[in-house]
Amino acid sequence: MGGGDVKQLNSMTIPELFEAIRSGHPRALARAISFAEDQSLSSHEYRELMSLVYQQQxxxxxxxxxxxxxxxxxxxxxxxxxxxxxxxxxxxxxxxxxxxxxxxxxxxxxxxxxxxxxxxxxxxxxxxxxxxxxxxxxxxxxxxxxxxxxxxxxxxxxxxxxxxxxxxxxxxxxxxxxxxxxxxxxxxxxxxxxxxxxxxxxxxxxxxxxxxxxxxxxxxxxxxxxxxxxxxxxxxxxxxxxxxxxxxxxxxxxxxxxxxxxxxQGEGSQRRQTQLQFEVERRVMTALRQRIQPQIEAAVSEREAGDDPYRIAERILHSFTGYEKHSRGSK
Ligand SMILES: Nc1nc2c(ncn2[C@@H]2O[C@H](COP(=O)(O)OP(=O)(O)O)[C@@H](O)[C@H]2O)c(=O)[nH]1
Ligand SMILES: [Mg+2]
CATH class of the missing domain: 3.40.50.300 (P-loop containing nucleotide triphosphate hydrolases)
Structure with a gap:
């Protein structure tokens, strides 16, 4: 499949990119994998693409x-x-x-x-x-x-x-x-x-x-x-x-x-279920880690005399729980 029959990848909308992937255009596929790797699309666009992809099954x-x-x-x-x-x-x-x-x-x-x-x-x-x-x-x-x-x-x-x-x-x-x-x-x-x-x-x-x-x-x-x-x-x-x-x-x-x-065995779907659980867990943990890491660094470098790691950890957890309540309330 040549590249000439397809609109410039750069100027494609997300649904167009998805269509190009689905119809087997290798360059569109390669580009989307790059997005997966370095998330060079905005997270909103990337999510839009992956939602379409996920529905395709x-x-x-x-x-x-x-x-x-x-x-x-x-x-x-x-x-x-x-x-x-x-x-x-x-x-x-x-x-x-x-x-x-x-x-x-x-x-x-x-x-x-x-x-x-x-x-x-x-x-x-x-x-x-x-x-x-x-x-x-x-x-x-x-x-x-x-x-x-x-x-x-x-x-x-x-x-x-x-x-x-x-x-x-x-x-x-x-x-x-x-x-x-x-x-x-x-x-x-x-x-x-x-x-x-x-x-x-x-x-x-x-x-x-x-x-x-x-x-x-x-x-x-x-x-x-x-x-x-x-x-x-x-x-x-x-x-x-x-x-x-x-x-x-x-x-x-x-x-x-x-x-x-x-x-x-129907194990196929059981396994997919377990995989989905792993995946969601991994995505949540990665996002949490990214969010909480700066707080940890700040809390450690700004610790007061007599602070022990237990207290620092508790303080971070408390502030994090507070953040969670706040963001839920503001929706
Ligand atoms: N003797 C022998 N050598 C093999 C066999 N399969 C692979 N090799 C050699 O082992 C080396 C490593 O193979 P490669 O496929 O690159 O391994 P990989 O690193 O696991 O991907 C190469 O030199 C292969 O030719 C085999 O069945 N018998
Ligand atoms: Mg190899």
Whole structure:
């Protein structure tokens, strides 16, 4: 889809921008994701856009793929994209790096690998970093996923680097969460500590061509017993050799199977409900933190002799409660 048939992005109204996104114009989509990242639209306009987007409710499947650097995530994603493209599905990819300030362009290694999808209008690739994202990367990522859904992508992949707390937050936007492990990666324990084992819906043991796969399988089984889920989904372990296309069909099948399971159990909507709760909580907390931070700084620097942290905290909470009453009363 060329850019010439569309009105200049800059001069579009919000409903026009929304229409351009919905009709699959990649530049309109890219621009809206930038808004999500650095909130360069006024918050009123941004809200107007996201309300339209939210009402659109696409039916894209969102797969989160996480794992430590070098595990083979991007190689796997590239294989999945090819598999889904040959089925005629449109694929949107968000490569999220919570440790990097880079955004917009693709990360170097991924750029080389994803080069072969260039010019394919059925593939949209975007990397997101911490630059901008005033409201937090997880919120920006959530909005980007929603924009991709509104743009009609059938499969949406969120790839994140690492197995820590921020990755965990980002992963919660996905319907299906996959953790990529590899022999001698030594990250099973780390993922376990971060709580990723508990939320993973499937495990990928990549680099099955390397020695140590059995050992990894053993460690994983061991830890999986400790992280038994309440529901009856038993996360499968899929062995892959991404570089040699081994296990990719099985992986795509496992993802699809989990999607069916979500639909059948009605768990799909239950999960969306939990996600919505997380999202609202995150948005409220972010806004509160932004509002209360200056008060905390002032209270600490203007503290009087004999003030202890308990009293300072109480004073701030009191003034905050007062503010809340006032703003409610003035409506
Ligand atoms: N031996 C082997 N190497 C792999 C496999 N999958 C990926 N790699 C290599 O591992 C390195 C890191 O892969 P990459 O996809 O960039 O990992 P990411 O950082 O998790 O995205 C690259 O050099 C890949 O070619 C595999 O199944 N076996
Ligand atoms: Mg990568």
């Amino acid at each position: 696409g039916n894209g499947k969102v797969t989160g793929i996480t794992g430590s650097p070098g595990a083979g995530k991007s190689t796997l994603v590239n294989r999945l994209v090819k598999a889904w493209r040959s089925d005629g599905q449109r694929v949107g990819i968000l490569a999220v790096d919570p440790t990097s300030p880079f955004s917009g362009g693709a990360l170097l290694g991924d750029r080389i690998r994803m080069h072969e999808h260039e010019g394919d209008p059925g593939v949209f690739i975007r990397s997101m970093g911490t630059r901008g994202s005033l409201g937090g990367l997880a919120e920006a990522c959530q909005d980007a996923v929603r924009l991709l859904e509104a743009a009609g992508y059938d499969q949406i992949i969120v790839e994140t680097v690492g197995v820590g707390q921020s990755e965990l937050d980002i992963m919660k936007v996905a319907d299906t969460i996959a953790l990529v492990l590899y022999p001698s990666g030594g990250d099973v324990i780390q993922a376990f500590k971060a709580g990723i084992m508990e939320i993973a819906d499937l495990f990928i043991m990549n680099k099955a061509d390397l020695p140590g796969v059995e050992q990894l399988n053993y460690e994983l089984d061991d830890l999986l017993h400790l992280t038994k889920k309440e529901d009856d989904w038993h996360p499968p372990i899929v062995k892959t050799i991404a570089t040699e296309k081994v296990g990719i069909g099985e992986l795509a099948e496992a993802i699809e199977k989990h999607g069916h399971w979500l639909d059948e």
